[in-house]
Amino acid sequence: MIALSFENxxxxxxxxxxxxxxxxxxxIEEGELVxxxxxxxxxxxTLLKMVNxxxxxxxxxxxxxxxxxxxxxPVKLRHGIGYVIQQIGLFPHxxxxxxxxxxxxxxxxxxxxxxxxxxxxxxLVNLDPAEFRGRYPAQLSGGQQQRVGLARALAADPAVMLMxxxxxxxxxxxxxxxxxxxxxxxxxxxxTYLFVTHDVGEALKLGGKVLxxxxxxxxxxxxxQRIVDDPADDFVRELLDSAxxxxxxxRGMNVGIL
Amino acid sequence: xxxxxxxxxIAEYFQNRSDVYLEAVARHLEISFVAAFIACVVxxxxxxxxxxGSKIRTFITGIFxxxxxxxxxxxxxxxxxxxxxxxxxxxxxxxxxxxxxxLINTTQAFAGIPGFLIETAEGMGMSxxxxxxxxxxxxxxxxxxxxxKTAVTEVIASATLASYIGAGGLGNLIFTGLGLLRADLLLIxxxxxxxxxxxxxxxxxxxxxxxxxxxNPRIAST
Numbered sequence: 435m436i437a438l439s440f441e442n443x444x445x446x447x448x449x450x451x452x453x454x455x456x457x458x459x460x461x462i463e464e465g466e467l468v469x470x471x472x473x474x475x476x477x478x479x480t481l482l483k484m485v486n487x488x489x490x491x492x493x494x495x496x497x498x499x500x501x502x503x504x505x506x507x508p509v510k511l512r513h514g515i516g517y518v519i520q521q522i523g524l525f526p527h528x529x530x531x532x533x534x535x536x537x538x539x540x541x542x543x544x545x546x547x548x549x550x551x552x553x554x555x556x557x558l559v560n561l562d563p564a565e566f567r568g569r570y571p572a573q574l575s576g577g578q579q580q581r582v583g584l585a586r587a588l589a590a591d592p593a594v595m596l597m598x599x600x601x602x603x604x605x606x607x608x609x610x611x612x613x614x615x616x617x618x619x620x621x622x623x624x625x626t627y628l629f630v631t632h633d634v635g636e637a638l639k640l641g642g643k644v645l646x647x648x649x650x651x652x653x654x655x656x657x658x659q660r661i662v663d664d665p666a667d668d669f670v671r672e673l674l675d676s677a678x679x680x681x682x683x684x685r686g687m688n689v690g691i692l
Numbered sequence: 693x694x695x696x697x698x699x700x701x702i703a704e705y706f707q708n709r710s711d712v713y714l715e716a717v718a719r720h721l722e723i724s725f726v727a728a729f730i731a732c733v734v735x736x737x738x739x740x741x742x743x744x745g746s747k748i749r750t751f752i753t754g755i756f757x758x759x760x761x762x763x764x765x766x767x768x769x770x771x772x773x774x775x776x777x778x779x780x781x782x783x784x785x786x787x788x789x790x791x792x793x794x795l796i797n798t799t800q801a802f803a804g805i806p807g808f809l810i811e812t813a814e815g816m817g818m819s820x821x822x823x824x825x826x827x828x829x830x831x832x833x834x835x836x837x838x839x840x841k842t843a844v845t846e847v848i849a850s851a852t853l854a855s856y857i858g859a860g861g862l863g864n865l866i867f868t869g870l871g872l873l874r875a876d877l878l879l880i881x882x883x884x885x886x887x888x889x890x891x892x893x894x895x896x897x898x899x900x901x902x903x904x905x906x907x908n909p910r911i912a913s914t
Binding site for chain 1: 814815816817818826827906
């Protein structure tokens with residue numbers, strides 16, 4: 435089943451000379467983990483925020499399980515879509531449990547159900563519930579905070595998860611742990627994930643499919659192996675090269691540094 | 693006058709006139725609290741409003757910045773030809789004195805909430821009202837309270853002047869002491885005002901610290 439489809443989506447910000455998102459059309463299968471790869475300004479975040487209507491497209495249609503999201507109340511639409519960002523955005527005056535309870539509380543779950551769900555999610559993101567549920571964000575490391583951010587987004591069991599460079603500000607070792615955990619969580623509960631990153635390695639490692647974007651357009655949308663083996667054009671090829679450091683190494687050889 | 697004489701006189705005053713003293717203290721507190729309350733009712737909504745945009749902020753803070761420069765005694769005296777003497781003009785003058793710190797702190801508190809925090813709240817499907825009451829208001833509270841603290845201590849000190857236009861309070865003791873050259877009355881009035889001001893500051897500081905406990909990484913988890 436198609437979870438999410440973009441039909442000719444266009445977004446141009448006021449005062450800009452080019453489209454931030456330029457006639458994007460694509461279908462995303464239910465349960466797929468799609469990474470969106472691009473440099474800053476490529477439109478990847480704009481594309482992501484169109485899904486939960488934080489940004490409204492100027493043209494085109496976006497459908498969630500066949501239904502035009504324009505017809506949905508944005509507040510209610512968002513209850514079914516998890517949202518995680520790089521700055522994490524945990525509420526500093528609320529405990530870990532209260533942060534995770536945000537959407538369940540809006541949905542009026544009873545306290546016992548919320549408590550059980552919070553503990554279940556903390557265990558899922560590898561944080562000991564007894565130790566962490568009562569803590570405030572200031573008492574957590576960056577990696578622990580983003581684990582809670584992930585748990586909070588998963589709280590009401592959304593069908594779609596939007597993640598905007600969620601591990602971008604986390605140190606390399608923690609990032610690699612979090613990536614592995616995300617893959618394992620995705621394996622356990624097959625939700626549809628859209629994961630924005632500018633890190634080529636991360637996009638290839640996590641993505642069941644990778645969406646390469648440049649200047650608002652889709653350059654390639656394919657399985658990671660296909661992207662590596664058969665880049666659609668020079669742009670994608672250069673992007674892959676830059677990540678593996680091949681070019682730098684070649685350049686280094688030429689001037690005799692290495 | 694010898695020191696011993698002064699202390700005797702003060703003791704005598706408390707023996708014979710404690711009812712007058714307590715009434716003056718009560719009156720002083722009443723005027724101060726009512727003025728601070730009015731200032732909150734006016735200052736907090738205006739502060740929230742001016743946190744919304746830079747144009748409206750310039751306008752509102754501009755107006756109240758002017759009030760801040762005018763000495764409170766001048767506002768008191770300016771009120772007399774319009775409203776006459778008594779507690780009403782005193783309350784108006786003191787409220788105007790108390791509004792700027794509350795207004796400025798409220799504006800800074802609400803404008804200072806990081807945009808990404810509000811965006812995640814929106815992204816999770818929190819309504820504007822819910823974001824206001826569960827995120828913006830509690831996060832702003834400590835800074836707003838700090839503004840209220842400044843306002844209350846200023847008002848308690850300035851309420852002394854209010855008795856000059858017939859509003860009563862501890863200022864009565866001080867002005868009587870000045871008129872009769874009674875050092876004992878001056879001391880009682882002056883020290884009492886100072887003590888009230890310091891106590892109010894202490895109490896509000898305690899409340900402020902309680903509100904920001906979550907910022908301390910070492911607090912015990914519950």
